[in-house]
Amino acid sequence: MEIKAFMKEVSSVKGVTKVGLVRNNVVKCNLDKEGSKDFFVKLKDDFGFEHCSLITAIDNQPQFELVYHFSAINGSVFVKDSSAAVMAEIHIFLDRDTPTVESISDLWFGANWHEREAFDLMGIYFIGHPDLRRVLLPEGFAGHPLRKDYVYEIHEEEW
Amino acid sequence: MAEMWISMGPQHPMTHGLWTLKVKVDGETIVDADPELGYLHRSVEKMGERRKYFMNTTLTDRLCYASSTTWTHCYALSVEELMEVEVPQRAQYIRTIMLELQRLASHLMWAGAYMPDLGHITGALYFWRDRELFLNLLEAPSGSRLLYNYIRIGGVKRDLPDGFEQKTERILKLFEQRLDEYADLFENSKIFRMRTEDVGKFTAAQAQNLGITGPNLRGCGTKFDLREHDTYEIYDEIDWDIQTREAGPGYSDCFSRYMVRIDEMRESIKIIRECFKKMPAGPTMASKIPVRATGEAFRRTEDSRGEALMYVVGDGSDRPYRWKIKSPMFTTISACPHYLKGYKVADIPAIMGSIDICIGETDK
Amino acid sequence: MSLFSFCKAMAEWTADYMLIPVFNFQAGLFPPFSNPAGDIADWLETDGGLNTLAWLFAVNIAFAIGMTNLIIVIHLERKIAARIQDRRGPMLSLRSFRELGEDLAGNSPSWRFKQNYAGIGILQNMADGIKAITKELIIPAKADKFLFTMGPIIFISSSVFLLVLFPLSDRFAASSAPAGLMVIMAAFSIAPIGVLTSGWASNNKYSMIGGMRSAAQLMSYEIPLLLSMAGVFLLAGSFDPVTIVEQQQQSTWFFGLPMWNFIPQFIGFIVFMICILAEVERVPFDLPEAEAELVEGWTTEYSGIRYMLFLAAEYIRGFAGAAVCTILFLGGWAGPWPVPPEVWFLLKVYLILIFWIFIRWTVPRIRTDQILELGWKKLLPLSLINILIVIFMVEIYPYLSDTLTLLPEVF
Numbered sequence: 025m026e027i028k029a030f031m032k033e034v035s036s037v038k039g040v041t042k043v044g045l046v047r048n049n050v051v052k053c054n055l056d057k058e059g060s061k062d063f064f065v066k067l068k069d070d071f072g073f074e075h076c077s078l079i080t081a082i083d084n085q086p087q088f089e090l091v092y093h094f095s096a097i098n099g100s101v102f103v104k105d106s107s108a109a110v111m112a113e114i115h116i117f118l119d120r121d122t123p124t125v126e127s128i129s130d131l132w133f134g135a136n137w138h139e140r141e142a143f144d145l146m147g148i149y150f151i152g153h154p155d156l157r158r159v160l161l162p163e164g165f166a167g168h169p170l171r172k173d174y175v176y177e178i179h180e181e182e183w
Numbered sequence: 184m185a186e187m188w189i190s191m192g193p194q195h196p197m198t199h200g201l202w203t204l205k206v207k208v209d210g211e212t213i214v215d216a217d218p219e220l221g222y223l224h225r226s227v228e229k230m231g232e233r234r235k236y237f238m239n240t241t242l243t244d245r246l247c248y249a250s251s252t253t254w255t256h257c258y259a260l261s262v263e264e265l266m267e268v269e270v271p272q273r274a275q276y277i278r279t280i281m282l283e284l285q286r287l288a289s290h291l292m293w294a295g296a297y298m299p300d301l302g303h304i305t306g307a308l309y310f311w312r313d314r315e316l317f318l319n320l321l322e323a324p325s326g327s328r329l330l331y332n333y334i335r336i337g338g339v340k341r342d343l344p345d346g347f348e349q350k351t352e353r354i355l356k357l358f359e360q361r362l363d364e365y366a367d368l369f370e371n372s373k374i375f376r377m378r379t380e381d382v383g384k385f386t387a388a389q390a391q392n393l394g395i396t397g398p399n400l401r402g403c404g405t406k407f408d409l410r411e412h413d414t415y416e417i418y419d420e421i422d423w424d425i426q427t428r429e430a431g432p433g434y435s436d437c438f439s440r441y442m443v444r445i446d447e448m449r450e451s452i453k454i455i456r457e458c459f460k461k462m463p464a465g466p467t468m469a470s471k472i473p474v475r476a477t478g479e480a481f482r483r484t485e486d487s488r489g490e491a492l493m494y495v496v497g498d499g500s501d502r503p504y505r506w507k508i509k510s511p512m513f514t515t516i517s518a519c520p521h522y523l524k525g526y527k528v529a530d531i532p533a534i535m536g537s538i539d540i541c542i543g544e545t546d547k
Numbered sequence: 548m549s550l551f552s553f554c555k556a557m558a559e560w561t562a563d564y565m566l567i568p569v570f571n572f573q574a575g576l577f578p579p580f581s582n583p584a585g586d587i588a589d590w591l592e593t594d595g596g597l598n599t600l601a602w603l604f605a606v607n608i609a610f611a612i613g614m615t616n617l618i619i620v621i622h623l624e625r626k627i628a629a630r631i632q633d634r635r636g637p638m639l640s641l642r643s644f645r646e647l648g649e650d651l652a653g654n655s656p657s658w659r660f661k662q663n664y665a666g667i668g669i670l671q672n673m674a675d676g677i678k679a680i681t682k683e684l685i686i687p688a689k690a691d692k693f694l695f696t697m698g699p700i701i702f703i704s705s706s707v708f709l710l711v712l713f714p715l716s717d718r719f720a721a722s723s724a725p726a727g728l729m730v731i732m733a734a735f736s737i738a739p740i741g742v743l744t745s746g747w748a749s750n751n752k753y754s755m756i757g758g759m760r761s762a763a764q765l766m767s768y769e770i771p772l773l774l775s776m777a778g779v780f781l782l783a784g785s786f787d788p789v790t791i792v793e794q795q796q797q798s799t800w801f802f803g804l805p806m807w808n809f810i811p812q813f814i815g816f817i818v819f820m821i822c823i824l825a826e827v828e829r830v831p832f833d834l835p836e837a838e839a840e841l842v843e844g845w846t847t848e849y850s851g852i853r854y855m856l857f858l859a860a861e862y863i864r865g866f867a868g869a870a871v872c873t874i875l876f877l878g879g880w881a882g883p884w885p886v887p888p889e890v891w892f893l894l895k896v897y898l899i900l901i902f903w904i905f906i907r908w909t910v911p912r913i914r915t916d917q918i919l920e921l922g923w924k925k926l927l928p929l930s931l932i933n934i935l936i937v938i939f940m941v942e943i944y945p946y947l948s949d950t951l952t953l954l955p956e957v958f
Binding site: 187189191195196197211298299300301302303304305306308309312368372374375377378527528529530531532 | 633752753756830831837838842908909910914916
Binding site: 049074075076077078080082083091093095097098107108109111113132133134135136137138141145158159160161162169170 | 220221224226228229388391392393394395396400405407409411412413414481483490492494496504505507509513514517518521546547
C-alpha cells in the first residue's frame with residue numbers, strides 16, 4: 025500500500041483527525057481515546073505495522089499526551105521510489121483526572137514494557153495490561169517523576 | 184528435582200550490567216523467566232529536561248558505555264530535525280566514519296563479553312585487544328577513549344587529525360587479517376557451534392512483535408536496517424549491503440546472531456573505506472545553530488544494538504520540554520521469557536549474551 | 548636402589564641414632580606404667596616399626612615431590628595461558644621484593660618498572676598462597692556447618708592421597724600395591740561424594756546445581772574411563788603399574804621400536820583422554836563450576852584457604868590423571884638411556900598437561916546434556932569396541948595365527 029493510500033484510509037477511520045506527513049515516510053495523526061483499540065487492531069492486522077517502536081507519554085499540562093510510534097518492517101506500507109520504512113505516529117490526548125487508555129500489549133508484546141515505563145514515570149494507567157508494575161523505579165516509590173508537577177522528596181527508606 | 188526460582192543478578196557473571204533475571208527451573212530446564220531492571224536508572228530523561236539542548240550530549244554519551252557515539256548522534260540528529268539545522272557535508276562523512284568505528288568497537292566489546300559466557304576466556308582477550316585499536320582511532324579526533332562527546336548538534340567537535348586516514352587504513356587491514364584468523368577459533372570450532380546452534384531461537388515474525396530489532400532481527404533473515412530504511416547522514420550515497428543471516432527459514436539462533444555481527448564488522452570496514460574515498464573538504468560545523476526550539480521531532484538510527492529512537496519536544500525555551508529515549512535493549516530484555524523457555528540453565532548466558540545487552544541505555 | 552630401600556636405610560639410621568635414644572631417655576624419666584615411650588622404642592627396633600617409619604618417609608617424599616609439581620603445573624598453566632592470550636602472565640620474582648621493601652619503608656621505588664617485574668613469576672604462587680591463608684573462612688549462616696567443613700576434607704584428602712599412589716619409576720614408588728591402578732581409580736571416585744556434600748551443604752542454588760552436575764558427570768564418565776583402561780589391563784594381565792610399563796616395553800613394533808599402548812589401542816587412548824579430562828573437570832568439561840551461569844558452581848560459598856585447596860586439589864587430580872595416562876598408554880617411565888626414567892616420566896606427564904592447557908584456553912565449555920550424551924552414547928560404545936579389539940588381539944589372534952601356521956602341516 026502506498027503511503028498516500030494509507031493516509032487516505034487512515035483518515036476515513038472513525039476517531040482519527042489531523043492526518044499529515046512529518047517526513048516523507050512518517051504519517052502523523054491524532055486519535056480519540058475512545059475506540060483507540062479498534063484502530064490499533066486495524067493498524068496491526070490490516071496495514072501490517074508489526075513493530076511498536078515507542079510509546080511516549082508527555083505531560084502537556086493540564087492534559088497528557090501519548091505518542092505511539094509504529095513501523096512497518098516488512099514493507100506492507102511503502103513510499104514510492106524509496107527504500108524508507110514507513111512509520112505511523114499516533115497522538116492520543118488524555119485528561120489529567122483520568123489518565124487511562126486501553127493497553128495494546130496484547131497486540132504488540134514490544135509495547136508491554138513501554139506501557140509499564142509510561143505508568144512508572146508518568147502515571148498513565150493502561151487498562152488490560154497483564155502486569156502493570158513499576159519497571160525502572162522500585163516498588164513503593166511515591167509519585168511519578170516525569171510529571172511536571174512532581175516534587176522531589178527525600179525518601180527515608182532505602183532500596 | 185522440584186521447580187525452583189533462581190535469581191541471577193544484579194551481580195552475576197551472566198548479566199553484563201546490573202539487572203536481575205529470575206528463572207524458574209525444573210531441574211536444569213527453564214520453565215519461566217522474569218527480568219527485572221532499574222538498578223542503573225539515572226533518570227536521564229528528567230535530567231535532560233533541566234539542561235540546555237547542547238548540554239545533553241554529555242548525558243547521551245553516558246547512555247551506553249560500549250557505544251556512546253551512536254547515542255549522541257541519535258540525539259544530535261533529532262535535535263537538528265527539531266531546530267532545522269543543516270549539517271555540512273564533511274561533518275556528515277566524519278560522523279559516518281565515527282559511527283562505524285563505534286559500531287566496530289561495540290561489536291568487539293560484545294564479542295569479547297560473549298566468549299566468557301561460553302567459557303572461552305581467550306576469546307575475550309582477543310576481541311578486547313582489537314577493541315583497543317578502534318578505541319585508539321576514536322581517541323584520535325575526540326580526545327577520550329570511552330565517552331567521546333565528539334558529535335555535537337550541528338556537526339562535529341573538530342576536524343579529523345592529520346594522518347587519520349592512513350592510521351585507520353593500517354588498523355583496518357590488521358583487523359581484517361585477524362577476523363579471518365578468528366574464524367578458525369570460533370565459528371569453525373565444533374564446540375562453539377554445539378553451544379550456539381539451535382539455542383535461543385525466535386522467528387522473524389516473533390521478533391518484530393516482541394520489539395527485537397537490529398542485529399538480532401537481521402539474524403532471522405529480515406532485511407531491515409535503519410541505515411537504509413530510514414536513511415540518515417550519507418548512508419544513501421555510499422555503496423554497502425545489509426548483512427543478514429538465518430539459522431533456518433526465518434528464524435535465528437545464537438550462532439546466526441553471532442555471524443551477523445561478524446559480517447557487520449566487515450561491512451563497517453567497507454563503509455569506512457568508502458567514506459574516506461568520497462570525503463569532501465569543507466566546514467565541520469553548521470554556521471548557525473539556534474538555541475531555542477519549538478515543536479516536536481524524532482529520528483531513529485541504527486544503533487549497534489538495534490533501533491534507537493529519540494523523541495524531542497521543545498516549548499520555545501532553550502531546554503527540551505520532553506525528551507524520550509527508545510532503547511532497543513529495553514524491549515529485547517522484556518521479551519526474554521519468550522526465547523529462554525525450554526532451554527537449559529547453561530544456555531542462559533549463551534542466549535542472553537548473544538542479544539548484546541547494554542544496561543546503561545536500557546535503564547536510562 | 549629403590550625409594551623404599553633408601554627410606555629403609557634412612558629409617559634405620561634415624562631410629563638407631565635419634566629416636567630410640569630419645570624414647571629410652573624419656574622412658575627413664577617418667578613412671579613406667581603410664582608412659583608408652585619405652586614400648587615405642589622397643590617397637591622401633593622391630594621390623595614392623597622400621598617398615599612403618601620407612602613408609603612414612605617414602606610417603607612424605609612423594610608428597611613433597613607432588614606438591615612441587617603442583618606449583619610448577621599452576622605456574623605453567625598461567626604462563627602458557629598468558630602466551631596464548633597475547634600477554635605476559637605473572638612476572639613477580641625475587642627482585643620485586645626490593646620494591647616491596649621500599650614501598651613499606653615509605654620510599655618511592657628506586658628501580659624502574661621493567662627491572663622489578665622481569666622475573667618468570669614463580670613467586671606469584673607464594674603471593675596467592677599468602678593471600679588465600681589470610682582471607683576469612685566464611686561459613687554461610689544457613690549452611691549445614693558440619694557437612695560444609697566435611698566436603699572440602701573429603702575432596703581434598705582424596706585428591707592429595709592420589710599423589711602417593713602412582714610411581715615415578717619402577718624404583719621410585721611410595722606405593723607398590725599390586726592393584727595400584729585400581730587403587731588410583733578408587734581414590735579418584737571418592738571425589739563426587741565430597742563435591743555433592745559441599746554443593747548441598749552450602750545451601751545455595753548455584754552450588755547445588757553445580758554439585759548435581761558434578762556428580763552426574765563424574766559418575767557417567769567413570770564407566771567409559773574404566774572400560775577404556777580394561778583393554779590395557781587385559782593386555783598386560785595385571786593392575787600393577789610396573790607390569791603394565793614392562794609389557795609396553797617388551798612388545799615391539801617396526802625396527803624394534805617399543806609398541807606403547809596408544810598405538811594398538813588408539814580408540815582406547817582417545818576415550819581415556821576425553822574421560823580423564825572430564826574426570827578432572829577441566830575445560831571443556833568444567834561445567835560443575837561454570838562461572839558464566841553458576842558463578843563458581845559448587846565452590847561458590849567457599850572462601851580463603853578452603854577455596855584455594857579446592858583449586859589445588861583440582862590441579863593434583865589433573866596431575867594424577869596425566870600420570871595414569873602416561874603409565875597406561877605412553878610407556879610410563881620408559882625412554883632412551885642417558886635420561887633417568889623419573890625424568891622421562893615427568894616429561895611425558897608434562898606433555899599431556901601442556902596439551903590440556905592448550906585445550907583449556909582454546910575451546911568453550913560444553914553443556915550438561917551434551918556432555919552426558921557424549922559420555923553415554925559415544926564414549927561407552929567406543930570403549931567397548933576397544934575392548935573387543937584387545938580381546939581379539941590377546942585371545943583370538945594368537946590362536947588364529949597358530950592355526951594358520953599349522954594348516955600346511957595338516958593338509
